[in-house]
Amino acid sequence: MSACAPVEPTGSLLLAWQVSQQTVLLIGAGTVAASRLYHLVCANPRKVIIVAPDNDQVDPEIRYRLENPSPGTELEWIKRPYREHQDLDDLLPKDSKDGLGMVLVATDDATLSSRICTECRHRRIPVNVADVPPECDFYFGSVLRRGALSVMVSTNGKGPRLAARLRRRIEKSIPEGAGLAIDKVGKLRAALRVKEPAKDPETIERRMQWMIRVSDLWSVDQLARMDDAMRQAVLAGWESDMALGYWDVVRSRSLADRFGYLAHMVARLVTGQANGSCPVDRDPDGNPFKCPFLVGMTGFVAGLATASSIAAVIALRYSQLVHASTVAR
Amino acid sequence: MSACAPVEPTGSLLLAWQVSQQTVLLIGAGTVAASRLYHLVCANPRKVIIVAPDNDQVDPEIRYRLENPSPGTELEWIKRPYREHQDLDDLLPKDSKDGLGMVLVATDDATLSSRICTECRHRRIPVNVADVPPECDFYFGSVLRRGALSVMVSTNGKGPRLAARLRRRIEKSIPEGAGLAIDKVGKLRAALRVKEPAKDPETIERRMQWMIRVSDLWSVDQLARMDDAMRQAVLAGWESDMALGYWDVVRSRSLADRFGYLAHMVARLVTGQANGSCPVDRDPDGNPFKCPFLVGMTGFVAGLATASSIAAVIALRYSQLVHASTVAR
Numbered sequence: 001m002s003a004c005a006p007v008e009p010t011g012s013l014l015l016a017w018q019v020s021q022q023t024v025l026l027i028g029a030g031t032v033a034a035s036r037l038y039h040l041v042c043a044n045p046r047k048v049i050i051v052a053p054d055n056d057q058v059d060p061e062i063r064y065r066l067e068n069p070s071p072g073t074e075l076e077w078i079k080r081p082y083r084e085h086q087d088l089d090d091l092l093p094k095d096s097k098d099g100l101g102m103v104l105v106a107t108d109d110a111t112l113s114s115r116i117c118t119e120c121r122h123r124r125i126p127v128n129v130a131d132v133p134p135e136c137d138f139y140f141g142s143v144l145r146r147g148a149l150s151v152m153v154s155t156n157g158k159g160p161r162l163a164a165r166l167r168r169r170i171e172k173s174i175p176e177g178a179g180l181a182i183d184k185v186g187k188l189r190a191a192l193r194v195k196e197p198a199k200d201p202e203t204i205e206r207r208m209q210w211m212i213r214v215s216d217l218w219s220v221d222q223l224a225r226m227d228d229a230m231r232q233a234v235l236a237g238w239e240s241d242m243a244l245g246y247w248d249v250v251r252s253r254s255l256a257d258r259f260g261y262l263a264h265m266v267a268r269l270v271t272g273q274a275n276g277s278c279p280v281d282r283d284p285d286g287n288p289f290k291c292p293f294l295v296g297m298t299g300f301v302a303g304l305a306t307a308s309s310i311a312a313v314i315a316l317r318y319s320q321l322v323h324a325s326t327v328a329r
Numbered sequence: 330m331s332a333c334a335p336v337e338p339t340g341s342l343l344l345a346w347q348v349s350q351q352t353v354l355l356i357g358a359g360t361v362a363a364s365r366l367y368h369l370v371c372a373n374p375r376k377v378i379i380v381a382p383d384n385d386q387v388d389p390e391i392r393y394r395l396e397n398p399s400p401g402t403e404l405e406w407i408k409r410p411y412r413e414h415q416d417l418d419d420l421l422p423k424d425s426k427d428g429l430g431m432v433l434v435a436t437d438d439a440t441l442s443s444r445i446c447t448e449c450r451h452r453r454i455p456v457n458v459a460d461v462p463p464e465c466d467f468y469f470g471s472v473l474r475r476g477a478l479s480v481m482v483s484t485n486g487k488g489p490r491l492a493a494r495l496r497r498r499i500e501k502s503i504p505e506g507a508g509l510a511i512d513k514v515g516k517l518r519a520a521l522r523v524k525e526p527a528k529d530p531e532t533i534e535r536r537m538q539w540m541i542r543v544s545d546l547w548s549v550d551q552l553a554r555m556d557d558a559m560r561q562a563v564l565a566g567w568e569s570d571m572a573l574g575y576w577d578v579v580r581s582r583s584l585a586d587r588f589g590y591l592a593h594m595v596a597r598l599v600t601g602q603a604n605g606s607c608p609v610d611r612d613p614d615g616n617p618f619k620c621p622f623l624v625g626m627t628g629f630v631a632g633l634a635t636a637s638s639i640a641a642v643i644a645l646r647y648s649q650l651v652h653a654s655t656v657a658r
Binding site: 004005007008009010011012013014015016017018019020038039040041042043044045061064065070098099121124136137138139140141143145146147148149150151152153154155156158159161162163165166169170172173174178179181182183185186211212215216220223292295296297298299300301302303304305306307308310311314315318319322326 | 333334336337338339340341342343344345346347348349367368369370371372373374390393394399427428450453465466467468469470472474475476477478479480481482483484485487488490491492494495498499501502503507508510511512514515540541544545549552621624625626627628629630631632633634635636637639640643644647648651655
């Protein structure tokens with residue numbers, strides 16, 4: 001069994017925590033607390049309770065989020081310092097049966113932070129004290145979000161600056177429409193389940209394989225552009241077990257689309273691939289303007305044309321000279 | 330405050346969970362359980378207890394991991410089915426004061442899974458039942474690991490296939506040595522703290538700014554190659570507040586390094602940048618072979634050379650003809 005992946009000791013278990021039914025306690029309202037609050041509201045918890053005095057150290061982003069709450073998440077600001085041995089038990093909404101989901105501490109008071117951590121661990125409530133690794137049951141990473149898509153870069157606390165730099169690299173490598181593409185794939189899968197609702201293992205397997213074949217034909221940006229008509233056209237291929245790509249079903253023929261279609265056909269001819277875009281860097285999401293083959297060939301043709309023009313001018317000039325000297329002789 | 334980032338409702342809170350002090354219970358030993366076990370051993374928990382009968386449905390990877398345990402994580406396999414109302418309380422090591430950290434359920438028995446979930450939620454133990462979102466307090470995503478670096482792609486359960494595809498794209502965009510680079514940055518920071526241990530806010534700020542300036546000068550691959558001598562040379566710049574890059578301190582002069590240095594100097598001349606590698610796609614980690622400017626220019630020069638050669642041959646041939654006809658006349 002040497003085929004098993006070797007253990008990479010990252011030291012962290014990366015998880016997508018579901019907080020939609022949870023109440024989260026955030027202690028503090030400075031810059032770090034504002035960053036925590038942003039992480040939270042994107043994850044859409046039931047309620048966030050902020051405990052912090054209302055003074056000039058409150059980050060403006062905290063005030064902004066409180067004034068512009070996002071649907072589905074209740075925000076409450078208790079404008080006073082944290083009360084030890086009371087708040088963890090008292091602050092929970094009366095109708096909550098599950099207790100506090102987690103506690104995030106982001107204050108300057110290191111002694112108080114430590115004591116809050118102890119209180120939480122006593123009650124088995126997961127806790128994070130900003131900048132104090134031993135008092136964290138979990139760390140936050142550098143996160144990139146696009147719709148339903150989220151990507152976290154974690155260095156297990158070793159290099160936050162490098163984590164942010166890698167996140168920016170990753171940001172460039174993820175197509176603009178990735179979030180939308182995920183929604184569209186979800187819609188296609190749901191529509192297929194309506195069209196073919198059978199639950200026997202064979203149909204489930206066939207459905208999964210067809211979804212894989214179809215989605216692998218589409219680039220992320222193409223998936224993001226899949227409208228209702230295109231989805232219907234793709235679904236029409238199900239009975240005959242045909243997987244249709246973007247160029248097989250696209251109806252709108254804008255100038256950009258026509259050019260894309262032309263490029264698609266040329267690439268298909270050159271590479272012999274059904275869905276080729278760049279023969280060097282084969283994948284449906286490849287950017288043709290960064291394909292070394294296309295860029296290099298364009299340069300080659302440009303060089304060819306330039307040198308030919310110069311040669312033609314010289315040849316013309318030379319033949320005129322020869323002609324002139326012949327006539328003169 | 331329109332400068333605040335808009336809320337991206339991803340629906341999940343991505344966290345790097347610290348399990349080094351935890352005991353985790355894994356119920357099941359099939360393919361999904363094997364994947365869960367791999368996630369776990371990379372995160373290095375104190376102990377993993379697997380509960381599953383020893384039959385031919387046990388994934389070979391599970392047996393492999395049990396035979397090749399990684400240091401720091403104890404693995405125990407209890408070879409029988411899960412016992413309701415008993416195992417959650419009985420299986421915990423006697424010396425553990427914290428209870429079970431989490432429970433992962435990966436069995437085919439949907440009814441049993443549901444009941445395990447209820448038992449866990451009763452005890453406030455975080456639980457994940459594979460493929461049953463409502464019975465999950467957290468999801469697993471598609472994870473890429475390199476040393477201390479880990480990147481999770483989560484689509485909040487909407488498109489696992491697309492998540493894996495995006496993870497592969499991300500994999501290509503992250504330099505080989507990223508994991509090592511993180512370790513090296515950690516070492517540099519630690520060495521700086523030894524050299525300048527002062528804890529006054531001003532020194533802390535100056536130390537942070539210097540680290541940022543230095544690390545931004547180095548590509549990820551260069552950081553990965555930072556050895557002890559290079560680290561010392563970089564640290565020597567601290568007193569004079571100088572940030573030194575890879576080419577300022579590199580001692581080894583292998584052929585590849587000499588070529589790299591040449592390319593670095595040419596890029597510096599062309600772009601006027603201290604650390605330029607590609608004027609189109611400016612960043613220290615840019616791959617010069619994918620730089621559209623360099624590739625296009627290479628093609629242009631190649632085209633120029635080709636056409637010039639052809640022109641020269643034609644010109645030579647033509648002048649011979651002209652010469653011959655002149656002599657003949």
